[in-house]
Amino acid sequence: MRNLLTFANRALLSIVMVVGCQSQDGAISTKEAAFQDVFLVVDSIILQETDSVINVGLNVRSDAEGNYLIADEREKQLRIYSPSGQLLIHFGRGGSGPGEFEYPVALLRSRTGELIAVDGHGRLTTYTPDATRLVRNQATPFHTVYDADIVDDSTLLLSGVSSETPEMRLHLWDIKSNRLIRSFMKIPDIDPAAASAAGIANATVHGDTILALFALSDTIYRFTNSGKTLEAIALKNIGFRSLTVPPPARNAGLDAIKAWTASFSMMSQVYPLNEGFIVQYSDRENLIPNWRLAIVDRHGVATVVIKDSPKLLTQSARGTVFTHPTSLTPNKWAITEPLQ
């Protein structure tokens, strides 16, 4: 089956459309393309499941050994899978006690090998490298955490909100001393209710650089690992729809909520490519996200846009990982490389 899929994708090489072509005056034009015209599926994996392990709401990272670290926000469970999809270990459950999670958003491998589980309500839980023993359980001042990544041996990058600095979305947190080092990335000036409802930020560490997105802004933010602003790259030609209307009242009906969430796009992930970035964003229909993908150059200009993309999960040493484009369930993945 895997060979068949790989063959099918390789066959597309011969008929691949030219994307991001240079027009005669030198300006870059954006092309819409299908997923398989832009990415080559080099491998497909199916995550092993059991009666008690079902993959639903996946936040995925990979470690240096190529294992996949999963924080399942819906199942409130943490899992480690081998590169081939074999379930190595699962742990955690719903709750607010030690080893329990309300909304796990990330499972990370620290430089020292320990596993750090980040709960969406700001709690950090550290396990031994083999996940058999809980080392420490830490509270942070963040009432909401969207995303997290490892900066160095003792520093964690948290994307989230605290009541002390509600306008800041990124925070450097010292795990060893359990204290805040610095908050940065002030959100754009938008309606506070909208910022509360949809003001999500995501950030990942790449070498000595932090790449970040604010959901309601079509901009890539680059920072140093210490939180110093490097640049804000405005994205062009990706078809992003900005928020223009305030969110409906809390007691508004489903139709009002659906209409509001369908009225704007939301940025969700950014990863570096050789000559630019890959950006994932979404438009919502019936509350369910339709994933969009854009390949943009270093200046933020889109060279190709994919309107119906499988969900981008993570970037690993083996390639960019998506839910498999032919699968309706999130436990089948495609490991891909961009076609040149």
Next chain:
Amino acid sequence: MGNHRTLAIVVLSVGVLVTAVFAWHRQVLPVPPKAIRELKGVGVIWITKPQDCVSCQAITGQLRHLQAQSRVPVVVVQIGAKDRTLVEKALRYERLDASIMPLSYLEYRVRFGRTPLPSVQIVADGIVRFQMALDRPGKMFPDSAVAILRQTAISAKGGEGNDKEAQ
């Protein structure tokens, strides 16, 4: 003699009245849809409006695991037909293998009477064994109800009935 005749008339009248009331009552009793009446073995009926389908995440999680253990069939009775796509996508996202039965609000009242909305039922051979209103977030089947499912469905995991229903 006159008293006996009066008594007989009264008894007869009461009997006719009771019979009439019973017959009328039988006529207006809710009649679940045929697909549910004919459900073989045990099954779960989730009666829901589309917006509740999106928000009742605790019960979907529990049903997901019950299905993983027992392949118990789940029928989602969707009240209001216009958001079927939303329900389909929500169920797919929740990894719940369920058949969807759209009903208008009027049909729901005819078919399910005073059954609360949203609610879940456990039915066995078409008979409701357990019913629970999903009147607050996080509500799940109590252990007693799970036991009903386990006794009838999970213990019969190797049996053909439920497996066939789930396919």
